Amino acid sequence: MSRAWRDVDLDALAHNARVLQGALAPGCRLMAVVKADAYGHGAFPVAHRLEQEGVEAFAVACLAEGMDLRRMGVRGKILILGYTPPEEAPLLCRWRLTQTVVDEHHGQALAARGLPLAVHLALDTGMHRLGVPAEDHGALERLYALPHLKIEGVFSHLCVSDSLEAEDVAFTHLQLERFYGAVRWLRDHGYDPGAVHIQASYGIWNLPPQPCAWARAGIALYGVASGGGPTARALDLRPALSLRARVASVRTLSPGEGAGYG
Numbered sequence: 001m002s003r004a005w006r007d008v009d010l011d012a013l014a015h016n017a018r019v020l021q022g023a024l025a026p027g028c029r030l031m032a033v034v035k036a037d038a039y040g041h042g043a044f045p046v047a048h049r050l051e052q053e054g055v056e057a058f059a060v061a062c063l064a065e066g067m068d069l070r071r072m073g074v075r076g077k078i079l080i081l082g083y084t085p086p087e088e089a090p091l092l093c094r095w096r097l098t099q100t101v102v103d104e105h106h107g108q109a110l111a112a113r114g115l116p117l118a119v120h121l122a123l124d125t126g127m128h129r130l131g132v133p134a135e136d137h138g139a140l141e142r143l144y145a146l147p148h149l150k151i152e153g154v155f156s157h158l159c160v161s162d163s164l165e166a167e168d169v170a171f172t173h174l175q176l177e178r179f180y181g182a183v184r185w186l187r188d189h190g191y192d193p194g195a196v197h198i199q200a201s202y203g204i205w206n207l208p209p210q211p212c213a214w215a216r217a218g219i220a221l222y223g224v225a226s227g228g229g230p231t232a233r234a235l236d237l238r239p240a241l242s243l244r245a246r247v248a249s250v251r252t253l254s255p256g257e258g259a260g261y262g
């Protein structure tokens with residue numbers, strides 16, 4: 001037996017998935033973020049249990065994680081949130097993975113591979129990590145004009161939605177305005193944005209239900225918060241992971257003594 005190990009409570013995970021799904025707007029579905037080995041919980045047991053619970057979409061960070069999920073037998077939609085080099089396009093097709101277009105150049109390079117690729121467009125609404133600037137309508141037009149790319153969704157990511165400070169709340173609202181503004185512009189100009197999504201865990205905790213197709217939950221799904229701050233909504237979530245260790249030795253110390261260095 002190991003000296004220390006993780007216990008993952010898959011019933012807690014399933015409970016959390018139901019609670020999160022219940023917190024979303026009608027028609028909005030939970031996309032389970034299982035990057036980084038499901039935040040250390042084990043991508044294989046987590047994805048399998050969530051599929052049994054009816055979760056139909058997963059998000060990962062990179063191509064290798066997406067391929068691993070397929071090899072494990074996951075059949076649902078798998079969205080790669082990060083950059084994939086265009087020369088890997090054949091693997092995206094072969095493993096039926098949905099790729100994020102991280103900027104205009106990436107979209108052009110993916111299209112140039114000449115393969116029918118399912119993609120979601122990332123819109124930069126203020127985080128500035130990746131995405132096409134939401135107000136760059138010219139870039140959106142050029143991306144929709146590209147051959148081969150099947151744009152099945154448009155999404156953005158909120159960077160301060162974990163905070164209830166007035167300044168951060170205002171910034172989140174600016175991001176939402178830019179996002180829905182771009183979605184509206186696409187629809188008004190005859191472009192189909194497909195499935196739209198913007199909430200991650202704190203978007204679910206701190207915003208009213210959003211008129212989206214998906215909400216991408218990671219940390220909340222595992223039943224923990226990434227910060228200790230207050231949230232606008234209370235959700236009955238349960239930690240799914242316990243870290244346990246065998247007690248090797250019990251020592252009795254006098255007051256004022258220390259244990260270990262310093």
Ligand SMILES: *Cc1c(COP(=O)(O)O)cnc(C)c1O
Nearest residue numbers: 033081157200201216217218219
């Ligand atoms: C990691 C990630 C998520 C999930 O974030 P949580 O805060 O863990 O819910 C959602 N969307 C994107 C783009 C991410 O990178």
